[in-house]
Amino acid sequence: MTEQAAAEKGLAVSDEVMIDIRNMHKWYGQFHVLKDINITVKKGERIVVCGPSGSGKSTMIRCINRLEEHQKGQIIVQGVELTSDLKQIEAIRREVGMVFQHFNLFPHLTVLENCALAPIWVRKMPRAEAEEIGMKYLERVKIPEQAKKYPGQLSGGQQQRVAIARSLCMSPNVMLFDEPTSALDPEMIKEVLDTMIELAEEGMTMIVVTHEMGFAKTVANRVIFMDEGQIIEEEEPETFFEHPKNDRTKLFLSQILAH
Amino acid sequence: MNTDSTPLPKVPKKSVWNNPKFRSLFFQAIVLAATVAFGISIFHNTSVNLETRGIATGFDFLSTTAGFGIIQHFIPYTEESTYGATFLVGLINTIVVSALGIILATILGVIVGIARLSKNWLIAKLAAVYIEIFRNIPLLLQIFFWYFVVLRNLPSPRQSVTFVGGFFLNNRGIYSPSPVTHDGFSYIVWAVILAFVLIFFIKRWADKRQEATGQQFHTFYVSLVILVILPLLAAVATGFPLTWDKPALSGFNFKGGMVIIPEFAALLLSLVIYTASFMAETVRAGIESVAHGQTEAAYALGLRPNSTLRLVILPQALRVIIPPMTSEFLNLTKNSSLATAIAYPDLVAVFAGTTLNQTGQAIEIIAMTMAVYLSISLLISAVMNWYNASVALVER
Numbered sequence: 062m063t064e065q066a067a068a069e070k071g072l073a074v075s076d077e078v079m080i081d082i083r084n085m086h087k088w089y090g091q092f093h094v095l096k097d098i099n100i101t102v103k104k105g106e107r108i109v110v111c112g113p114s115g116s117g118k119s120t121m122i123r124c125i126n127r128l129e130e131h132q133k134g135q136i137i138v139q140g141v142e143l144t145s146d147l148k149q150i151e152a153i154r155r156e157v158g159m160v161f162q163h164f165n166l167f168p169h170l171t172v173l174e175n176c177a178l179a180p181i182w183v184r185k186m187p188r189a190e191a192e193e194i195g196m197k198y199l200e201r202v203k204i205p206e207q208a209k210k211y212p213g214q215l216s217g218g219q220q221q222r223v224a225i226a227r228s229l230c231m232s233p234n235v236m237l238f239d240e241p242t243s244a245l246d247p248e249m250i251k252e253v254l255d256t257m258i259e260l261a262e263e264g265m266t267m268i269v270v271t272h273e274m275g276f277a278k279t280v281a282n283r284v285i286f287m288d289e290g291q292i293i294e295e296e297e298p299e300t301f302f303e304h305p306k307n308d309r310t311k312l313f314l315s316q317i318l319a320h
Numbered sequence: 321m322n323t324d325s326t327p328l329p330k331v332p333k334k335s336v337w338n339n340p341k342f343r344s345l346f347f348q349a350i351v352l353a354a355t356v357a358f359g360i361s362i363f364h365n366t367s368v369n370l371e372t373r374g375i376a377t378g379f380d381f382l383s384t385t386a387g388f389g390i391i392q393h394f395i396p397y398t399e400e401s402t403y404g405a406t407f408l409v410g411l412i413n414t415i416v417v418s419a420l421g422i423i424l425a426t427i428l429g430v431i432v433g434i435a436r437l438s439k440n441w442l443i444a445k446l447a448a449v450y451i452e453i454f455r456n457i458p459l460l461l462q463i464f465f466w467y468f469v470v471l472r473n474l475p476s477p478r479q480s481v482t483f484v485g486g487f488f489l490n491n492r493g494i495y496s497p498s499p500v501t502h503d504g505f506s507y508i509v510w511a512v513i514l515a516f517v518l519i520f521f522i523k524r525w526a527d528k529r530q531e532a533t534g535q536q537f538h539t540f541y542v543s544l545v546i547l548v549i550l551p552l553l554a555a556v557a558t559g560f561p562l563t564w565d566k567p568a569l570s571g572f573n574f575k576g577g578m579v580i581i582p583e584f585a586a587l588l589l590s591l592v593i594y595t596a597s598f599m600a601e602t603v604r605a606g607i608e609s610v611a612h613g614q615t616e617a618a619y620a621l622g623l624r625p626n627s628t629l630r631l632v633i634l635p636q637a638l639r640v641i642i643p644p645m646t647s648e649f650l651n652l653t654k655n656s657s658l659a660t661a662i663a664y665p666d667l668v669a670v671f672a673g674t675t676l677n678q679t680g681q682a683i684e685i686i687a688m689t690m691a692v693y694l695s696i697s698l699l700i701s702a703v704m705n706w707y708n709a710s711v712a713l714v715e716r
Contacts, residue, residue, distance in 0.1 A: 128616050155622035165617035169635045178631065179621035187534040224617075231621060 429599025
């Protein structure tokens with residue numbers, strides 16, 4: 062089984078720092094959404110972020126590619142600090158892939174055109190080459206036969222796999238997943254998780270906001286628990302699930318693992 | 321009610337009346353018969369009435385002399401021209417003001433619509449104020465405003481507002497220099513055509529190159545340069561065969577040059593400003609109809625804001641924008657008939673107005689006028705529907 066295989070491999074993590082978040086704060090008007098966030102992600106690490114809804118976990122990963130702006134502290138991606146400098150933001154977005162809860166595929170383009178769009182217009186690739194890469198990643202997520210269809214003709218699970226392929230076409234160094242399975246029917250969750258596990262096995266650096274604790278247990282190097290805009294606990298999955306220190310973590314785990 | 325003997329399953333009585341096919345045919349036949357009967361009675365009634373009043377029917381009046389002048393005509397027209405020519409002059413005047421109006425209103429509407437979504441507070445509020453003011457005042461009143469309050473109150477020709485380069489503004493209209501061509505001017509025209517052909521091929525070459533190598537070419541700027549340089553070279557080579565006839569004051573009015581009459585300016589201004597305020601809302605609604613997630617997904621892939629707008633947002637917004645935009649085009653064209661109120665010589669004013677009064681051929685003239693508006697509207701609809709189908713979204 063792929064999940065066990067991933068766990069047994071004990072994938073290599075290098076010392077190279079990919080993402081460094083230091084004393085980061087964010088406000089929505091008067092509302093203090095993120096309070097003093099500190100996270101260091103090394104190359105090849107797989108981080109799972111969980112917490113109750115409204116805890117700021119999505120907002121936090123959306124700060125990493127500047128879909129949200131932080132007001133205080135530093136976010137450094139591959140040695141480049143995120144500021145309001147548009148050139149730097151674009152440079153970072155090119156290297157950081159993101160998968161959304163609601164897929165956000167472009168409905169007016171075919172699956173293959175969705176994949177080829179950014180390589181053509183951002184990487185300035187010839188169309189033929191971009192489509193070749195698109196097909197390669199569509200095969201990787203096991204839906205090459207859907208290439209000529211439009212997103213509206215696919216199931217939710219297929220759409221999310223296309224979204225993953227679309228991100229991979231930019232050959233990112235880091236992948237951010239913002240609740241990738243939350244909008245899916247139960248029988249489609251597995252196909253998306255399997256794709257993500259394969260990605261992890263290939264050594265992709267990943268930050269995943271999810272409630273899939275099975276995924277966290279088998280794939281994650283570390284689990285981060287957030288509540289009310291703060292990081293409450295940051296542990297290896299074994300320690301996190303077996304011996305949580307904080308009462309809030311215990312409460313959250315008891316609720317989420319109860320059913 | 322059952323008897324003791326096992327009865328056969330009751331077969332419902334087959335009545336023609338319960339047959340849906342028969343019923344639908346029956347009612348259609350009744351409606352058709354009623355319509356034909358109504359038409360015949362109207363036709364009969366009309367012909368009897370016309371006969372008793374001694375009015376001749378037919379289109380012979382089109383070849384009789386009109387005997388009145390028209391202040392704006394794009395084809396030769398004098399008081400000796402026929403009513404047929406009157407019809408053409410009116411038709412062309414209607415088409416000119418509508419076509420110009422549609423182009424200008426679309427440009428203004430798109431700009432204001434995007435401005436209303438601007439992150440700049442002042443720009444967004446200015447756009448909102450513009451929309452709310454001009455959308456909520458009756459068009460006829462706006463036409464009166466531009467005509468009677470603004471343009472008619474300009475100084476007389478002798479006190480004209482003068483601009484550099486021979487432009488004058490007064491209560492008789494807007495006077496500007498008119499181009500006078502000399503020998504060799506056709507070379508410049510050819511140079512312009514050549515420039516367009518060249519640009520077409522450069523665009524094709526650039527697209528092919530991008531397909532093949534991914535390199536992008538600054539087609540827009542190169543085209544701009546070609547479009548300027550080629551005609552300029554031709555002009556230098558032929559010794560500038562184009563001069564300007566500047567309007568000059570002589571007596572109480574200007575002689576020479578070109579004039580845009582205040583009726584035309586007032587009608588065009590009010591049609592453009594009024595319709596653009598509706599179009600702006602259409603454009604805004606179209607852009608806002610595209611989910612914000614689309615922008616985020618494009619940004620997350622590294623696309624720039626302008627590429628995102630062009631490749632992701634606009635293609636999706638267009639399918640929402642086009643159908644109501646078609647309605648606005650039709651509205652503008654039909655609203656141009658309000659020209660009558662300020663005596664701009666459009667089709668309704670000169671044909672369904674003056675010509676009708678002079679000839680009394682009400683049926684023919686109104687029918688012709690209606691047929692013209694119907695044809696123009698159907699033509700616009702057909703073109704827009706074709707365009708809409710080409711940007712439609714494939715779903716399932």
